[in-house]
Amino acid sequence: MKILHTSDWHIGRTLNEKSLLEDQEALLTQLLTWLDRERPDILLVAGDIYDRSVPSREALGLVDTVLSEIILRLGIPVLLIGGNHDGRERLAMNGGILEKQGLHIAGNYLPGQEPVTLSDDWGEVCFWSVPFIKPVEYRSLMKLEKPMGYDEMYREITAEITGRMDTSKRNVLVSHGLILGNMADIQTIDDSVRPIEIGGIEYACAEIFEAFDYVALGHLHRPQKALWDKVRYSGSLLKYSFSEWNQKKSVTLVELGEKGALSLEPVSFKPMRDLRVIHGRLEELTALEAYEAEGREDYLKVILEDQERLVNPMDKLRRVYPNVLEMAYEKREKTEAQKSSRRIKERIQDPLKLFEDFYAFVNGEAMQADEQAVITELLETTMEEER
Amino acid sequence: MKILHTSDWHIGRTLNEKSLLEDQEALLTQLLTWLDRERPDILLVAGDIYDRSVPSREALGLVDTVLSEIILRLGIPVLLIGGNHDGRERLAMNGGILEKQGLHIAGNYLPGQEPVTLSDDWGEVCFWSVPFIKPVEYRSLMKLEKPMGYDEMYREITAEITGRMDTSKRNVLVSHGLILGNMADIQTIDDSVRPIEIGGIEYACAEIFEAFDYVALGHLHRPQKALWDKVRYSGSLLKYSFSEWNQKKSVTLVELGEKGALSLEPVSFKPMRDLRVIHGRLEELTALEAYEAEGREDYLKVILEDQERLVNPMDKLRRVYPNVLEMAYEKREKTEAQKSSRRIKERIQDPLKLFEDFYAFVNGEAMQADEQAVITELLETTMEEER
Numbered sequence: 132m133k134i135l136h137t138s139d140w141h142i143g144r145t146l147n148e149k150s151l152l153e154d155q156e157a158l159l160t161q162l163l164t165w166l167d168r169e170r171p172d173i174l175l176v177a178g179d180i181y182d183r184s185v186p187s188r189e190a191l192g193l194v195d196t197v198l199s200e201i202i203l204r205l206g207i208p209v210l211l212i213g214g215n216h217d218g219r220e221r222l223a224m225n226g227g228i229l230e231k232q233g234l235h236i237a238g239n240y241l242p243g244q245e246p247v248t249l250s251d252d253w254g255e256v257c258f259w260s261v262p263f264i265k266p267v268e269y270r271s272l273m274k275l276e277k278p279m280g281y282d283e284m285y286r287e288i289t290a291e292i293t294g295r296m297d298t299s300k301r302n303v304l305v306s307h308g309l310i311l312g313n314m315a316d317i318q319t320i321d322d323s324v325r326p327i328e329i330g331g332i333e334y335a336c337a338e339i340f341e342a343f344d345y346v347a348l349g350h351l352h353r354p355q356k357a358l359w360d361k362v363r364y365s366g367s368l369l370k371y372s373f374s375e376w377n378q379k380k381s382v383t384l385v386e387l388g389e390k391g392a393l394s395l396e397p398v399s400f401k402p403m404r405d406l407r408v409i410h411g412r413l414e415e416l417t418a419l420e421a422y423e424a425e426g427r428e429d430y431l432k433v434i435l436e437d438q439e440r441l442v443n444p445m446d447k448l449r450r451v452y453p454n455v456l457e458m459a460y461e462k463r464e465k466t467e468a469q470k471s472s473r474r475i476k477e478r479i480q481d482p483l484k485l486f487e488d489f490y491a492f493v494n495g496e497a498m499q500a501d502e503q504a505v506i507t508e509l510l511e512t513t514m515e516e517e518r
Numbered sequence: 519m520k521i522l523h524t525s526d527w528h529i530g531r532t533l534n535e536k537s538l539l540e541d542q543e544a545l546l547t548q549l550l551t552w553l554d555r556e557r558p559d560i561l562l563v564a565g566d567i568y569d570r571s572v573p574s575r576e577a578l579g580l581v582d583t584v585l586s587e588i589i590l591r592l593g594i595p596v597l598l599i600g601g602n603h604d605g606r607e608r609l610a611m612n613g614g615i616l617e618k619q620g621l622h623i624a625g626n627y628l629p630g631q632e633p634v635t636l637s638d639d640w641g642e643v644c645f646w647s648v649p650f651i652k653p654v655e656y657r658s659l660m661k662l663e664k665p666m667g668y669d670e671m672y673r674e675i676t677a678e679i680t681g682r683m684d685t686s687k688r689n690v691l692v693s694h695g696l697i698l699g700n701m702a703d704i705q706t707i708d709d710s711v712r713p714i715e716i717g718g719i720e721y722a723c724a725e726i727f728e729a730f731d732y733v734a735l736g737h738l739h740r741p742q743k744a745l746w747d748k749v750r751y752s753g754s755l756l757k758y759s760f761s762e763w764n765q766k767k768s769v770t771l772v773e774l775g776e777k778g779a780l781s782l783e784p785v786s787f788k789p790m791r792d793l794r795v796i797h798g799r800l801e802e803l804t805a806l807e808a809y810e811a812e813g814r815e816d817y818l819k820v821i822l823e824d825q826e827r828l829v830n831p832m833d834k835l836r837r838v839y840p841n842v843l844e845m846a847y848e849k850r851e852k853t854e855a856q857k858s859s860r861r862i863k864e865r866i867q868d869p870l871k872l873f874e875d876f877y878a879f880v881n882g883e884a885m886q887a888d889e890q891a892v893i894t895e896l897l898e899t900t901m902e903e904e905r
Contacts, residue, residue, distance in 0.1 A: 199614030227586030
């Protein structure tokens with residue numbers, strides 16, 4: 132069975148106020164061509180199909196057009212789950228009717244939900260959906276009293292599914308969340324998730340997925356495996372921040388043969404414009420030969436190496452590079468005020484640490500693990516996921 | 519061709535904080551039974567299918583279940599347009615795929631949109647959709663400079679459609695807005711629309727619909743015609759406020775024969791609980807025989823005729839009438855403070871009048887018509903429609 136695993140389309144995304152809709156449409160057009168040629172048995176979108184819970188008319192229109200093409204013209208079913216950026220309550224609006232046409236949407240996590248099942252010569256493949264869910268939502272849904280971290284929640288959810296699945300069949304899990312192979316991987320997570328992970332415990336360990344034949348993940352924007360090859364992030368559709376400039380984007384073609392046989396292959400598309408960071412002095416960057424350079428229309432962050440501040444450098448840059456979105460000076464000495472503001476920012480980015488320091492200052496001893504858990508949950512409740 | 523015209527389902531509505539979902543489900547179950555028996559060619563929902571732009575999971579679930587039954591099991595197509603209560607941008611999410619199954623959704627007004635077309639022995643019937651739209655949205659959509667009232671906007675929209683429609687065929691318009699037969703009718707509008715109509719000019723005249731064979735309207739909750747029999751409000755699914763207590767609810771069965779032949783018939787369902795206003799002294803209303811009275815479980819507003827204030831009358835009433843939602847004393851003398859607060863409230867309900875009075879006070883002369891139009895539009899922009 133051929134499965135195309137994608138995620139994090141983020142349709143409607145803007146980058147420094149520039150709409151990326153045209154770039155997204157161009158990439159999805161390539162995806163359509165690929166689907167038409169390769170005819171996989173199903174397309175997975177592992178969350179964050181939209182960039183915001185209330186998508187614009189244009190974003191809704193693009194997704195409607197693309198999904199209609201895939202489902203109605205190509206006849207390829209789609210399984211789509213809610214990510215933290217999606218309006219998960221409303222994603223599955225009219226789900227009963229859409230299901231009939233082959234568009235399977237799991238907006239919110241529902242315990243006990245039946246899998247979507249497809250068949251090939253080796254029998255059935257069951258697709259289980261676990262959309263994005265926060266521990267605080269899970270506890271309220273399950274009417275649990277005890278505080279709970281992300282890992283514990285994911286263990287319970289996975290156990291609920293593995294408890295009733297037929298392990299003689301092939302089972303695929305589709306989920307959206309932060310899953311890591313081990314502690315060391317926490318260093319590798321990118322800007323796409325930072326705002327929602329607090330205090331270093333907000334991820335689950337990939338080992339809980341041992342019983343599945345493939346786990347199609349969404350949330351991290353860099354294509355990567357977690358622990359095993361069979362637990363993968365496909366990565367985002369496009370580069371969505373300058374922190375992703377050096378990531379090689381792809382989606383994943385998964386082939387399931389008889390039970391236990393798995394092969395994976397990255398599938399790359401060529402974006403309309405790349406997203407890059409370039410360095411240099413203004414004079415070099417805007418020299419006559421720069422007009423000939425490849426990728427002049429890419430989305431650029433320019434880091435100027437000039438030692439002196441310049442007059443209207445952005446205007447000069449944009450004459451050569453129409454899509455410069457950010458500009459900065461390199462190695463400029465920071466004033467004390469800037470340094471201090473930076474220190475404050477750093478601490479705000481780890482509010483649990485701030486609480487811990489305050490606690491230690493007042494009580495003369497470190498916070499206990501259960502107290503940390505309470506603070507973590509309170510912080511989580513007060514922070515929106517869509518920043 | 520048999521058309522069932524409904525509107526204003528307001529799924530997810532609450533009344534004095536009481537959820538009406540159970541009542542709505544009961545009524546829709548009757549609707550399903552009726553549809554199964556009578557097999558109309560199409561079901562129209564002329565706006566406000568949901569009560570709010572962000573419906574609850576339960577409201578979304580009920581609509582999904584009911585529409586799936588109608589479309590997939592009964593095979594009856596549905597045409598649904600956006601009302602002022604609906605999240606019109608997102609109503610048509612995945613519209614392309616839904617359309618294929620026979621669920622036609624017009625979320626927002628789009629100029630130049632093609633009609634939904636069905637056929638019978640007498641040829642085609644074209645269904646044109648004009649979802650709820652405010653003049654300020656219309657002006658922005660059409661890039662118009664001039665200020666514009668509701669009537670002028672509706673004339674333009676109707677002219678756009680009649681200009682390209684084939685009048686030898688039968689044409690049905692489905693719309694959501696305030697359409698009146700004549701000035702005198704303004705007295706008859708109910709609580710369902712008051713908050714959004716300001717200054718007395720915010721309606722359109724039904725005469726603009728002469729070219730249509732039938733106009734299926736939504737917005738007003740009382741079943742009624744506007745000017746001609748062929749221009750009708752079906753009214754809401756249920757009684758949704760105590761101001762509607764004496765309305766007889768129904769939906770409209772429309773039969774179109776050959777061009778020019780129209781017959782109409784109200785179709786009534788029995789709600790689980792009625793909504794009524796009852797009067798009396800507490801002692802009478804809670805007497806032993808009251809337990810035997812019919813409709814004891816109805817949603818009630820009780821107006822007490824007792825001259826003295828009583829101790830915990832609501833508790834006593836609820837023992838007999840479990841669904842008392844409101845209680846008031848009749849003919850209690852008003853204090854000066856209450857009278858003054860009432861005067862202020864009355865003036866706030868007509869903010870244009872407030873501006874006019876102020877203008878006259880400051881300038882010593884009455885406001886001009888064009889100045890009124892500017893104020894009206896500003897007021898409209900600042901008031902939400904969903905209160």
